[in-house]
Amino acid sequence: MNTQAIRFLLNGEPVEVTGVAPTTSLLNWLRVHQRLTGTKEGCAEGDCGACTVVVGELEGEDDALRLQTVNACIQFVPALDGKAVFTVEYLRRQTGGGLHPVQQAMVDCHGSQCGFCTPGFVMSLWELYNDCSASGDRPDDNRIRSALAGNLCRCTGYRPILEAGARMFDLPAVGLDGPTLRAQLLALRRRDGLAYAHGENSFHAPRTLADLAALRSRHPEATILAGCTDIGLWVNKQFRELGALIYIGQVAELRQIGEAGGALRIGAGVSLSDAYAALCRHYPELGELWDRFASPPVRNAGTLGGNIANGSPIGDSMPVLIALGSRIVLHSVRGRRTLPLQDFYLDYMKRDLAADEIVEAVEVPLPVPGLQVRSWKVSKRYDSDISAVCGAFALRIEDGRVREPRIAFGGMAATPKRAARTEAALDGRPWDEETLAHALLALELDYAPLTDMRASAGYRRRAAGGLLRRFFLETRPEVSLAAAQTRVFAAFDACTVTP
Ligand SMILES: Cc1cc2nc3c(=O)[nH]c(=O)nc-3n(C[C@H](O)[C@H](O)[C@H](O)COP(=O)(O)OP(=O)(O)OC[C@H]3O[C@@H](n4cnc5c(N)ncnc54)[C@H](O)[C@@H]3O)c2cc1C
Ligand code: FES
Ligand code: FES
Structure with a gap:
């Protein structure tokens, strides 16, 4: 099978990836291949939030930009094709080398001790910050709590972190350049699906239901991959080899x-x-x-x-x-x-x-x-x-x-x-x-x-x-x-x- 390169935006810059197994986690790729070690590994099973990053996608008929947190430890790299990945390192770039309001608020509120969990908390708060800035809302305590429900901290205690979630809106605002990101994502969009191979392993991401059904019929032995929050654990915890993967996340009819x-x-x-x-x-x-x-x-x-x-x-x-x-x-x-x-x-x-x-x-x-x-x-x-x-x-x-x-x-x-x-x-x-x-x-x-x-x-x-x-x-x-x-x-x- 011929292979294509996986293409996505990493911290606002286009990247092309080849030569990695389709089950390589985004976390390992970031830390080992890109040396972006701000994103941490705690549990490798979606539980602790130390690996939280934000993924941007265009959604709906008007191709609106949507940013959402995900656990990088249980996302396979080819599933990011056509998307935008933001890690904690991006915040420094956004401010030209200074602290982003989310980070400044964590400092002001004493929201970090050993710091291991901090990048994950910061990325969950960054997503909330962007979401609320776009809508002009200010989150109440419950919304801040809910946004952080997937992040665990062993040493600081949650109160200062929750306080930082309110304080970040009191600081001078730093906006996200949505129109540029949207244009970059449109430029990455494929007409046909991604077909990626590495050694014996493959990853197909069809874009229509008809193509998905045809692929499934030709590869009944393949594993259907959706959000990877169950399958990611088969790889990280059970060390299973998955062979062929068919990813359904790009099929518009299924969304x-x-x-x-x-x-x-x-x-x-x-x-x-x-x-x-x-x-x-x-x-x-x-x-x-x-x-x-x-x-x-x-x-x-x-x-x-x-x-x-x-x-x-x-x-x-x-x-x-x-x-x-x-x-x-x-x-x-x-x-x-x-x-x-x-x-x-x-x-x-x-x-x-x-x-x-x-x-x-x-x-x-x-x-x-x-x-x-x-x-x-x-x-x-x-x-x-x-x-x-x-x-x-x-x-x-x-x-x-x-x-x-x-x-x-x-x-x-x-x-x-x-x-x-x-x-x-x-x-x-x-x-x-x-x-x-x-x-x-x-x-x-x-x-x-x-x-x-x-x-x-x-x-x-x-x-x-x-x-x-x-x-x-x-x-x-x-x-x-x-x-x-x-x-x-x-x-x-x-x-x-x-x-
Ligand atoms: C930290 C953590 C907490 C969790 N908490 C909960 C919880 O509170 N409650 C709960 O119920 N679950 C929980 N889960 C389990 C998991 O998140 C859910 O089961 C989730 O809905 C799986 O969806 P997915 O898209 O990630 O599936 P995947 O991991 O991509 O796939 C799961 C299985 O479904 C198959 N599959 C997926 N889509 C299709 C399709 N369209 N057609 C045919 N087969 C398909 C796959 O082949 C695979 O066998 C948790 C998981 C984690 C990691
Ligand atoms: S490392 Fe714990 S959620 Fe990913
Ligand atoms: S600051 Fe140490 S785990 Fe949160």
Whole structure:
């Protein structure tokens, strides 16, 4: 196979890359090949944020420039083709050698001690700074907190860093030259996809769904790559050789969100950030699930399609998508087929996906009047943690009785799975304590969870029952409780950190 060079902007300058394995991480390339050692390696699995960089892309019909944080340790270099990468070294260039307001604010607020985590925090704050400067907003404490949810610091403590996130807007502004960057990115744009090879390994980035399907059909052995937030760990932690990669991130049809036939259609290449934003516009009750799904850099890179296709029993999106009655759309050269999402999961990490198929989209029914929906995850940490249990509940109440209950859990079985006995115990019954008691007994029979490092089987059972009770308390017809009354974190919501 002939190879092309990978082309992108690095700190505003065009670069061409050849001669590296397609699974070379952006972090290693920056540090080893470019000697840009400001970006640090902590965990190499997307958890600590020491490697945070910002990636710029043109998006939408008007090709607007969008900047987002990602974890450089779990991004493969060819996936950056056509994009703009900014590292902490760029900030010095922006100011002609001085400190950028983000850095000055970190100094002023004593936001750094050993400094290992600092470049990562600075890049998360830089993204927030640019975003808010463009819109003229000033972020509140919660927004600053959320922007930093993917950055860990062992020694400074978070308060001074959060204070720096407010202070940076008090300093003389430093703007980003958006029009020049946009013109540079337009000049890099390819008409056809990237085909890159190194030794036995290859990387294809088709630009249309038809090309993607044709490639998939010719290379059923290849690994489909989306946001790389699962696959990056296969390479970094399991040292897996991946051979051929087919990247879906440049396929425009897969990056679309639309509404048709009473459903929200989310393309498989839509990032988790955008997918949850769209879901929460219709189902604001899912805001906490969105906030607690990984961290901003993981949500910016990772896709909803990747979460669904990976088929992990502890993935956070599947329970609520199943409870809402979503359908999955699969695509191949043979055509398209659609099936209920719950039927896609056959057994532990086994999916109803033929070798030549890819996930094209998920279709989520729009809310109907009276529908009550909730989904909560239980994990050891609030931010950026994998669920021990994730429960999702959807039902309508008519004349005080439960109609069409749909309940699904992750972390309770080998696949994300509906609670059939619990649903039967609820259907048509008054939504009261007696029905809840029957439903809790049925829930015991629905699942036989495992004990593992995240939780014991007993804990999982109790947590699942607790979530069902919480759903009851918030949705019962008599004296229903507000979300703030059942939310254990509500006490922290009111805490302010900035003066
Ligand atoms: C630090 C960290 C925190 C995380 N936290 C969470 C969390 O809170 N909740 C959670 O659920 N997950 C979490 N994850 C897991 C991961 O982010 C999600 O599963 C994510 O949605 C994967 O999407 P991706 O686009 O990165 O997939 P990739 O890593 O690119 O691919 C994942 C799998 O899906 C397949 N695939 C991807 N797209 C398609 C497609 N269109 N068609 C067919 N197959 C496809 C790939 O071949 C691969 O098998 C976390 C990961 C990290 C690193
Ligand atoms: S090194 Fe920890 S997130 Fe990348
Ligand atoms: S300053 Fe040392 S880890 Fe954050």
